[in-house]
Amino acid sequence: MDSEFIERMQRIKLTNEEGEIIQVCPSQRGKILEECSLSLFGKFLTNRPFNQRAAKNILRTTWKFGSDLKIIDMGEGLFLFKFAMESQLTWVLNNGPWSFDNYLLLLRRWEKGMNANTIKFTHCSMWVQVWGLPFELFSEDVASDIGRGIGPMVEVDCKGATSDLAKFLRIRVEVPLEKPL
Structure with a gap:
């Protein structure tokens, strides 16, 4: 911006009438x-x-x-x-x-x-599936570490890490919208 314009804007003052405070009734x-x-x-x-x-x-x-x-x-x-x-x-x-x-x-x-x-909308909460992990990495701690690498953690689906059919981990994270998936 033009510095002269900024200076003019900074010199603007409200009149007493323009600066009047309006009280809002707190009853409701x-x-x-x-x-x-x-x-x-x-x-x-x-x-x-x-x-x-x-x-x-x-x-x-x-x-x-x-x-x-x-x-x-x-x-x-x-x-x-x-x-x-x-x-x-x-x-x-x-x-x-x-x-x-x-x-x-x-x-x-x-x-x-x-x-x-x-x-502002900056994140979207979603479930992320992590496939192809070595079996020794199927744990809640590993899921939390991976989730925090994506975005703020919400929760880990522990059933996926401990069930008899564990093929992937499920992690709910706040995915930043500007971050590529």
């Missing part, structure tokens, strides 16, 4: 925060147009929460999913990743202070 704040805490933001990983109504209907049908689930279009391809219970939200997060028309649905849990302009 607890209820609103509780509703927000049961929310996920979602965005499909695509730049192409897609049938948003069909996507919302498919998710409603797949998740089977009926009227307990509210899906709000926030614009710019961003959706807000409001759940009635924590267990529903947790189930959606734990049973993904989800997709529609081969477009991955990125999900992010609501955090205080988030708004539609600042939310």
Whole structure:
């Protein structure tokens, strides 16, 4: 940027009227925060147009929460999913990743202070299978080491490492979206 422009911007001052503080009534704040805490933001990983109504209907049908689930279009391809219970939200997060028309649905849990302009999707939680390991490496510790090499660890499927049919390890990780698979 032009340094003269930056200097002019730094000299701008608010008038008393422009700088007036507006008080927000806290009477419903607890209820609103509780509703927000049961929310996920979602965005499909695509730049192409897609049938948003069909996507919302498919998710409603797949998740089977009926009227307990509210899906709000926030614009710019961003959706807000409001759940009635924590267990529903947790189930959606734990049973993904989800997709529609081969477009991955990125999900992010609501955090205080988030708004539609600042939310960023940087990771996607998914199960990774590790095939072809030597038998002596079929362990939870090795799975954790491999998972941490991919991204932040979520969990290891111990059944895969200890079952009679152990052919691969299953690891749930937060895969960074900028990292090539």
